[in-house]
Amino acid sequence: MSTQKPILQMKQIHKRFPGVKALSNVNLRLFPGEVHALMGENGAGKSTLIKVLTGVYSIDEGSVEMEEAPISVQSPLESQAAGISTVYQEVNLCPNLTVAENIFIGREPRKFGRILWKEMNKRAQEILSERLNLQIDVTEPLYMYSVAVQQLVAIARALNISAKVLILDEPTSSLDKNEVQQLFRIMEKLKQDGLAILFVTHFLDQMYEISDRVTILRNGEFVGEYMAKDLPRLDLVLKMIGKELNLLEELPSLAEEYKDSLGEELVKADGLGRKGAIEPFDLSIHKGEVVGLAGLLGSGRTEAARLFFGADKPDSGKLIFSGRSEGVHTPREAIGRRIAFCSENRKTEGIIGDLTVRENIILALQAKQGVFRTISRKQQEEYADEYIRMLNINPPSPDHLIKNLSGGNQQKVLLARWLLTSPQLFILDEPTRGIDIGAKAEIQKLVLSLSRQGMSFLFISSELEEVLRVSGRIAILRDRHKVKEISGKDMSQHQIMQAIAGG
Amino acid sequence: MSLNRKYIPIVVTILLFLLMFTAGSFRYTGFFSLQVLMNLLIDNAFLLITAVGMSFVILSGGIDLSVGSIIALSTMVSASLVQQHGWSPAVVIPLVLLMGAAFGCGMGAIIHYFKIQPFIVTLAGMFMARGLCYVISIDTITIDNPFYTSVAQTKIALPGGSFISISAIIALIIAALAIFIAHYTRFGRNVYALGGSEQSSLLMGLPVARTKVLVYTLSGLCSALAGIVFTFYMLSGYGLHAVGFELDTIAAVVIGGTLLTGGVGYVLGTFFGVLIQGVIQTIISFEGTLSSWWTKIVIGLLLFVFILLQRVLSANRSSLKQ
Amino acid sequence: MGKLYKHHLFWPLCILAALLLFNLFYSPDFFSITMHDGHLYGSLIDILNFGAPLILVAIGMTLVVATKGIDLSVGSIVAISGALACLTISKGTDQNALGLIVISILLAVGLSVLLGAWNGLLVSVAGIQPIIATLILMVAGRGIAQLVTGGQIITVSSSKYSYIGSGALATLPFSIFVVVLMLIVALLLTRKTSLGLFIESVGCNPTASLMAGIRANWVILSVYVFCGVCAGIAGLILSSNVSSADGNNAGLWYELDAILAVVIGGTSLNGGRFYLTGTVIGALIIQTLTTTIYMIGVPPEITLVVKSFVVLAVCLIQSDSFRAAIFYRWKTRHYPGEKESIRHVS
Known part of the structure; x- marks a missing residue:
């Protein structure tokens, strides 16, 4: 296979966003008849790279070549016309239209401007059954079918645009085991047909099962391209997380x-x-106690934490508080049980952008107290000043709108919000992501000092050192399973890596 | 699966119409006749035309509050030009249609390019069109142009001794045309796609901007045409014509089974939605003791039932996805 | 100075001042106030008096809009409330009995609470979009109002009842005091309890509010109830002013004027921060505009054209895309998603 020429090449791609270097010097080669995995942790630049390739973002520097001829991808249409088709993570089809329409819309077979439904349905049926082994009624609206089938319909649409390159952006993240196997069989088949498939995933097992080649990104930089079968699991994890094995001194x-x-x-x-x-x-x-949750992105870390907080409803099992089994159905109930949760989605689940720092700080406490036991303005200011000083929030003014603060300072405001409710259990989901090193250390120190005073923590982070540094015990997750729990002397990066890599 | 889920709302609509018509036929003598049926069309021709345009807007996920005002403006412009300036109807009618389309096009462009909620933009359009009526004249302008009066009085005889008006025929043609456009043209399907998911439509490479602007243009055009038909019906132009008409139109579309959030529904449903409103009015007038405001209450009730039905159906829909 | 310019009341006040200034030159009579048997008369007083119902409705609407909602049914509630009050009074033997008046007012306000709660439940519990949910009552409400009045205009001859809308207290129209009272209630509710904070929080970011433990459903329900009450009281003032109830035309277009007042007052239709005083000024602007147009002899219906331009202008100014279109017109190519992501990153 290595003698083959790549069908698509991206060379020295650079992409900057204001204040952020999203991609620097990234290369990608896709070969016909191969499944090529793109891997990396959060913020590695996977989705930016795909968006660049599909014309959703512009390229700052670098070139894209299709069959050795440079092509321009300045819009999704242009990219499609060049033979690059994408199936996004959240299926981007119209659930209200029929299966056949979803495959054909924009290119319906017509005669004198009139859409030929019979012809369209027949051809849709053909594509689905011949290329994807899928027998379904194509005249039903798409929403009647499971996400797995919707994904296949999206692939069918991509194939129908005579794709040379098929990008599957985390297609398996909402599929169950059987559905994943069905998808893999189809990917095998498409591979035989000579298609180049770019498979973005964060499931290691799946990557090894289906991929021929893998490109790893880290922090927007190109780490390397490897043949999957020659890359040991542990090496893969190390490269993704960014450690050389010999440097793994016990911290x-x-x-x-x-x-x-x-x-x-x-x-x-x-x-x-x-x-x-x-x-x-x-x-x-x-x-x-500080319990760490370690695992790769998508391993179920956040999902587990949300169950503790009542943000999602569990469909099995229960929570037991000091020996008594009690449900936590809503965040409000969880807060009543003195649980706090700092979400990893700061923008959508954390800050109230148009309110001031002061208002954001007192929000949870006020909600807990109810409408009428209002915290006086003076008290609010005292709280705000206290936490601004304690957490070093910058700018140190309680009346700034929180949306104008930097990410790190927003995070500190959210910490303040929850600390003010004096929680017994504080769940921190990626509390230090996107924060500069100084602030990181401050937050870690804060966790430790509070835990000494009796507060418990569930600490989630992609950075292993951080988890190791603050946790007394670490639960490790892989592919939505809790695989191991380690504490005391057993805790080392090596141990964790091996558990994460599994296999 | 005996009854396909996607057809539930429209089947409910058609059954409701049949039920009401049958009930009326049993209760009142002289109700069950072709002429009563024809009168439904004759009296609601302009509602049908407007509702057809509104169907496209709502299917695309938007709303158009300006329709009633555009009707009034159309009657006003027609009356003023024909009556006061002596223009020929052959010039005036295309001009009015063009005006309606341009008005809708402008609103659509603002909605799409400046991303302002359709509700507020068409609200402004509603104010503007209504106000422009008064710029032309505060008072009613009666039309006695021979073309208009003859169109108004023409009755086309149908077998069985009943008759139908030219306006009703125009409305039927428009409805048939709309059904074709909605189901057999790319534009029609793009409207559905847009109502299903705007983001997906963009990523699938559909012409979102063009579709959106066209939808409002079409609605403006339909409203202007409805205004012309309304002129035939009233033989006058007046700034207070069709006040609150946008609500009747939206109600007709929703009762016709179209999802107010967009993407689901049929123009045929709208047709029956209009007929249902007509039947309610007819029953109330046949009843004699019931007053006209019951129409509004019953329509409000139907709106509630249909919105709740849609809510339940779409809740099932999302649970199916899980 | 720079701070003054940024204050949220700066622009609304400027518009109001400009309108008044125009009147000062164009019709000097505008500012003359005369005294007749203990009542003050004059255009300024008229603006306050006739504007009172609108201000009330707009105050209620402000809170609804702050939760990212909208209430289209206020005009219908205005009509229903006035109709019910007038009906109750007209059925009484002594139309001037204080007890009867109190009962009729309580009935009308009580019904408004129910109607507001109906809207609130549809939005919060049933999860129907506010525009659609309140559309139901907007359509049916007119019918209900006519049902109450029997399709006629009910006139009452009760001097006590007409005091609400046209009586004078300390030489000023009584309705002004009602408005001030409701404004104070609204301000106390939103600024002295934490309801205001919760409303802004829910309007700005519902998910985050839920995660912070706020009962979003209760907050939403309460704003619709409050809006219903405001509309109900406005209906009382309006019907009392003319001593009659007209189910068909009372409160017509109020929902639109109220929304306009809210928007002019600086509250965004996207929810979040709300400004009650801004709304009051917004409503005064609308009323002044109407009066001005009356005074300069232009047909009052043309106000509609002016209003439409004001709505568009305010919305365009609030629209990010419009500002972006003006500032970045030439610089950027169209990459869908790029602008979006830039906004997220920065």
């Missing part, structure tokens, strides 16, 4: 000193799970 853990003295059990998840999000798992958290 002195700040957590060492206190982790022997466990308090009483605060809350326990007993077989807690939610279909399509996280398989049932057990996890107990003790008073004053």
Whole structure:
């Protein structure tokens, strides 16, 4: 296969957003008849690269070549015309239209401007059955079918545009096991047909099962291109996370000193799970303990945390608070049980952009107290000043709109919001993402000092050092399963990496 | 699956119409006749034409509040030009249609390019068209132009001793044309796609901007045509014509089974939605003791039932996706 | 100075001042106020008096708009409330009995609470879009109002009832005091309790508000109820002013004027921050405009054209795309999603 020429080449791609370097010097080669995996952690630049390739974003520097001839991809249409088709993570079709229409819309067979429905339905049926082995009624609206089938319809649409390159952007993230196998069989078939498939995923097992070649990105930079079969799992994880094996010295853990003295059990998840999000798992958290959740993106870290907070409803298992089984159905109930949750989606689930720093800080406490027990303006200002000083929030003015603050400072405001409710259990989902190093260290120190005072934490982070540094115990997730729990001397990056890599 | 889910709202609409018509026929003598049926069309021709345009707007996920005002403006412009300036109807009618289309086109462009909610833009359009009527004249302008009066009085005889008006025929042609456009042309399907998901439509490479602007243009055009038909019906131009008409139109479309959030529905449903409104009025007038405001209450009730029905159906729909 | 310019009341006040200034030159009579048997008369007083119902409705609408909602049914509620009050009074033997007046007012306001709650439940519990949910009552409400009045205009001859809309207290129209009272209630509710904070929070980011433990459904329900009450009281003032109730025409177009007042007052239709005083000024602007057009002898219906331009202008100014179109017209090519992402990153 290596003798073949790549059908599509992206060379030295650079892409900048104001203040952020999204891609620098990234290369990508796709070969016909191959499945090429694109891997990387959050913020690695996978989706930016795809958007550049499909003409959704412009390219700052670099070139794209199709069959050795440079092409321009300045709009989704241009990219499609060049033979690049994309199936996005959230299926981008119209659920209200029929299956056949979704495949053909924009290119319906017509005669004198009149759409030939019979012809269209027949051809849709043909494409689905011949190329994708799918027998469904194409005259039904798309919403009647499962996400898996919708995904296949999206692929059919892509194929119908006579694609040479098919991009599958995390196609498996909402499919169950059988559906994934069905998709893989189809990918095998398309591969035989000579298509080049770019497969974006964060599931290691799936990558190894289907891919021939893999390109790894990290922080917007090109790490390397490898043949999948020659790349050991551990190496893959190391390259994604960005560590050389020999550099993996055991870091002195700040957590060492206190982790022997466990308090009483605060809350326990007993077989807690939610279909399509996280398989049932057990996890107990003790008073004053910091429990880390480690795992790759999409391993079910956030999903597990949301179940603790009542942000999603579990469909199996229960939460046990100091021996008593009780449900937590809404965030409000969770807050009543003195649980706090700092979401990783700061913009959509955290800040209230048009309100001031002060208002954002007191919001959760005020909500807890109800409408009429209003926190006086003076008290509000005292709280705000206290936390602005304690967390070093910059600019140190409580009356700035929070949307005008930097990410790190927004994060600190959200921490302040929850600390003000004096939680027993504080769930932190990626609290340090997108924050400069100084602020990172401050947040880590804060977690440790609060845990010494008896607050418990569930700490989620993609950065292993960070998890290791603050946690007394670490639960490791892989592909939506809790695979291992380690504590004390067993805790090392190596251990965690191996558990994450699995296999 | 005996009854396809996607047909539930329209089947409910048609059954409701038949039920009402049958009930009326049993209760009142002289109700069950072809002429009563024809009168439904004659009296609601302009509603049907407007509702057809509105169907496209709502299918695309928007709303148009300006239709009633554009009707009034059309009657006003027609009356003023024909009556006061002595222009020929052959010039005036195309001009009025062009004006309606241009008005709609302008609103569509503002909605699309400046991303302002359709609700507020067409609200401004509603104010403007209504106000322009008064710029022309505060008072009613009666039309006695021979063309208009003859069109108004022409009755086309149908077998069985009943008759139908020219306006009703225009309305039927428009409805048939709209059904073809909605289901057999790319523009029609793009409207559905746009109502289903604007983002998907963009990513699938559909001409979103053109479709959106065209939809409002079409609605403006239909309203202007309805205005002309309304002129035949009233033989006058007046700034207070068709006040609150946008609500009747929206109600007709929703009762016709079109989802107010866009993407789902049929022009044929709208046709029956208009007929249902007509039947309600007819029943109330046959009843004699019931007053006209019951029409509004019943329509409000039907609106509620249909909106709730849609809500339940779409809730099922999203649970199916899980 | 720079701060003054940025204050949210700056532009509304400027428009109001400009309108008044125009009147000062064009019709000097505008500012003359005379005294007749303990009542003050004059254009300025008229603006306050006739503007009172609109201000009330707009105050209620402001809170609804702040939750990213809209209430189209206020005009119908105005009609229903006035109709019910007038009907109750007209059925009484002594139309001037204080007890009867109080009962009729309570009935009307009580019904408005129910109607507001109906809207609120459809939006919060049933999860129907506000425009659609309130459309139902907008259509049916007119019918209900006519049902109450029996399709006729009910006239009452009760001097006590007409005091609400045309009586004078300390030489000023009584309706002004009602408006001030409701404004104070609204300000107290939103600024002295944390309801205002919750309304802004829910309007700005519903998901984040839920995650912070706010009961969004209750907040939404309460604003629609409050809006219903405001419309109900406005209906009382309006019907009392003319001592009659007209189910067909009372409160016609009020929903639109109220929304316009809210928008002029600086509250965005996208929800979030709201400005009650801004709304009051917005409503005064609309009323002044109407009066001005009356005074300069142009047919009052032409106000509509002016209003339409004001709506468009205000919305265009609030539109990001419009500003972007003006500032970046030449610089950028169209990459869908690019502008979006730039806005997210920065």
